[in-house]
Amino acid sequence: MSLFSNTSVRIDALPSLQEEEFEGLPLRYRALRMAIFAIVMLLVFAALGVLMWFEWQELNTFRWGVWLALGAAFAFGLMWAIEEVKGFPLRGVVVREHDLSYRSGFFKRETITVPFNRVQHSEIAQGPLARAFSVCTLKLYTAGHSGANLRVPGMDVDRAKRLRQQLDERVSQS
Amino acid sequence: MWIGLSALGNNSMSVSANHNPAEESQPHPAHFPVLRQHPTGVFQYIVNYTWIFIRGFWPILAGAAVSDNIRAYGEWIGFAVLAIACLSALLQYWKFTFQVTEEALVIRRGVLERERITIAFERIQIVNLEQSIWQRAFGVMSVKVDTAGTSGAEVEIAALKVQQAKALKSILSSGGVRDYTEQDNKTSESASNSTQLIALSWSRLFKVGLTQNHLRNALIAFGSVVALAEPLEGLLTDWLSDVPMYTWWLLKFLWVLLIPFFTIGVVVLGMLVSLIGAVLRYYKLQVRVQAEGLELSGGLLKKFEFKIPLHKVQMLEGSSGVLQRLMGFETFRIHQARAQSEAAQGGVSMAIPGLECDHAERLNAILFPPVSGEAEVIRPHKMLLIRMLIFRTVVVAPLWVWGDGWMQIVGCLWGVWLYVGAIKQYHSILLTVYEEQLCMHKGWLRKKHLRTELHKAQRVVLTESWLMRRRSLAHARIYTAAGPVAVRYIPKKTAMKLRDIALYKAEATNRPWM
Structure with a gap:
């Protein structure tokens, strides 16, 4: 353990996390998200179509509930589409010497930072759909009940593995 | 502490529970005795199992209430359940062994699926001793060990002789440098080098x-x-x-x-x-300060004894209601890192009630030594107040719109009460950032303050919604292992500065944080 030193630091001289430093996720991940969007929308509208068909068979007209469901489905789809289109360029990660940050979201933008020396263990998860697009989810776990973990979905597999290796080295060093 | 850490080396995971059958044939380290619990542990297990059966087979119980057929066999079913519970309790007791080695507590347990759990002493967060009434009759205690790992491993040794339990606790919470067998006769001495901080008298x-x-x-x-x-x-x-x-x-x-x-x-x-x-x-609550940490004990029917090393305290929360403030009292709560699985149950909280001002000061000074230095004060933006008022209006509005005459009057009064509360609450929110510490004040009738150290931060989250972005505001949340300190609706520049400071403190220090 090195000798303890406590030199004063000016707050504006601290290294600051800049918004411009975030690098985006691979475009393959965008394709994956679009695929999920398309599948979900297809299911929703298929269900609505079946409902409307039955209504038409029975009454030859539509009750107001059907119109409401249709409107809600359209609004939901539109919001999600905006979130995807506008939000994807905002998604990104910054890996600095001592921490990792992940930013996401358009309507509600969230930036999560986890220092490497607080990471208890890490995990790379990859579902079947993610495998098809060759992306993976990097998960960092910290201690305690705050559920404080960081999920970075849609990372390039090689990059995630390299990052994880670096992390493991750091954890075993400390 | 540090020697122990480096000696551990590659075994950096807090708990390694492995179900590897090859592990079983591995011989026990020779010079550490393999120990079993006190036989009364069987009773504890029987009670546990019976409870599990009752909970698991409640449809049958419900059926018994309705159907005469089932009720006819009720006694037999009851006997069978009790027999199974006794048998499994005995088996579980027999298969549960533990060992205290130089740097870890090794537990082997499980009847069908053998499990070997190794808990390194440094990874232990809390060691609790508890004693219910029947346990007191036999002079035994139960020991609970929590590691706050993400796997949420919590280990309970159901029954140990009081002497043994206390010795085990002092080893587990001291980082384990002494031998377990030596410790047996030392317990009486260790009580002497502690200073008593608070003792709750009858009055x-x-x-x-x-x-x-x-x-x-x-x-x-x-x-x-x-x-x-x-x-x-x-x-x-x-x-x-x-x-x-x-x-x-x-x-x-x-x-x-x-x-x-x-x-x-x-x-x-x-x-x-x-x-x-x-x-x-x-009843008989006592708080003692020892070299290794803080110790709490008390309780009338169910006695408890907590011990926590000072550097493992994550947060100190003080709260006081109106009545308590009139008396000059405050309730303090000590938060430590807890296993994730326990969050839903609330876990064990270490509450110290009835602290007078000077006691509170002393506790504060021990846990988070005050540093003189410039402090920066952060207050939320007006938008928080506006949002609170809008929410409250939405709650009260139905009364105004659809209510009758007297309902409207009640609604008005209630609305005024809510508005005053909102304004008072808004003005009470205050985050003070010292050089090393964070101090958060909030609340109007029930005042609360949270205190934590900046280097305990494990995760920092900034959130901004679409509306807030236009006014360049953000929420900042600094998570410690015991939960978040959150300030909402602060200027984004301040939030970013807060993040930078917290990250700097967490990354630059090599002081233990949990």
């Missing part, structure tokens, strides 16, 4: 009981009375029919006079419940 206990939240307690008491009264309904109706008619007739006119009686009754009931609760929970 103080009485005051603490009087300053609890009576309204809540009265409601709880009332609720349980109603629940109990359900089966007694038949009795009650019999008794009511005996009441002569003219009493009802009188009641029709004189019910107004009864209101004060009822109010007094409810208040007295609430106070009584709070008093009993306080005595049960905080």
Whole structure:
């Protein structure tokens, strides 16, 4: 353990996390998200179509509930589409010497930072759909009940593995 | 501490529970004795298993209430359940062994699926001793060990002789440098080098009981009375029919006079419940400061003993209601890192009630030594107030719109109360950032303050919604292992600065944070 030193630091001289430093996720991940969007929308509208068909068979007209469901489905789809289109360029990660940050979201933008020396263990998860697009989810776990973990979905597999290796080295060093 | 860490080397995971069958054939390290619990642990297991069976097979119990067929076999089923519970308890007791090695607690358990759990001493967060009444009759205690790992491994040794339990606790929480067998006769000495910080006397206990939240307690008491009264309904109706008619007739006119009686009754009931609760929970509460950490003990029916190393304290929360402030009291709560699985149950909270000002100061000074230095004060933006007011309006508005005359008046009064509360609450929110510490104040009638150190940060989250972005505001949340410190609606620049400081402190220090 090195000798303890406590030199004063000016707050504006601290290294600051800049918004411009975030690098985006691979475009393959965008394709994956679009695929999920398309599948979900297809299911929703298929269900609505079946409902409307039955209504038409029975009454030859539509009750107001059907119109409401249709409107809600359209609004939901539109919001999600905006979130995807506008939000994807905002998604990104910054890996600095001592921490990792992940930013996401358009309507509600969230930036999560986890220092490497607080990471208890890490995990790379990859579902079947993610495998098809060759992306993976990097998960960092910290201690305690705050559920404080960081999920970075849609990372390039090689990059995630390299990052994880670096992390493991750091954890075993400390 | 540091030597232990480096010696561990590659074994950096806090808990390695592995189900590898090859592990079993591995011999026990020779010079550390393999220990079993006290035989009374079997009782504990029997109780546990019976409870598990009852919970697991409640449909059968429900069936028994309806069907005569099942009821006919009820005794047999009961015997079978008890027999199975006894058998499994015995097996579990037999298969549960533990070993205290130089740097870890090794537990082997499980009947069908053998499990070997190694808990390194440094990874242990809390060691709790608990003793219920029946355990006291046998002179045994149960030891709970929590590691706060993400796997949420919590280990309980159900029964140990008091001497042994105390010795084990002192080893587990000291980082384990001494030998377990040597420790047995040392326990009496270790008590002497600790200084007592707080001891709750009877009069103080009485005051603490009087300053609890009576309204809540009265409601709880009332609720349980109603629940109990359900089966007694038949009795009650019999008794009511005996009441002569003219009493009802009188009641029709004189019910107004009864209101004060009822109010007094409810208040007295609430106070009584709070008093009993306080005595049960905080009887003979003592807080001691030792070299290794803080130690709490107390309890009337169920005794407890907590111990926590100072550097593992994540947060200190003080809260005081109106009554408590009048008495000059404050309740402190010590938060430590907890296993994730326990979050839903609330876990063990270390609450210290009835702290007077000077005691609170001392506790504060021990846990988070005050540093002189410039402090920066952060207050939320007006938008928070506006949002609070809008929410409250939405809650009250239905009364104004659809209510009758007197409903509207009630709505108005309620609205005014809510608005005043919102404004007061808004003005009470205050985050002070010292060089090393964070201090958060909030609350109006029930004041709260949270104190934590900046280098305990594990995760920093900034959130900004679409509306906030236009005013360049953000929420900042700094998570410690015991939970977040959150400030909402602060200028984004301040939030970013806060993040930079917290990250810098967490990354630049090599002081232990949990």
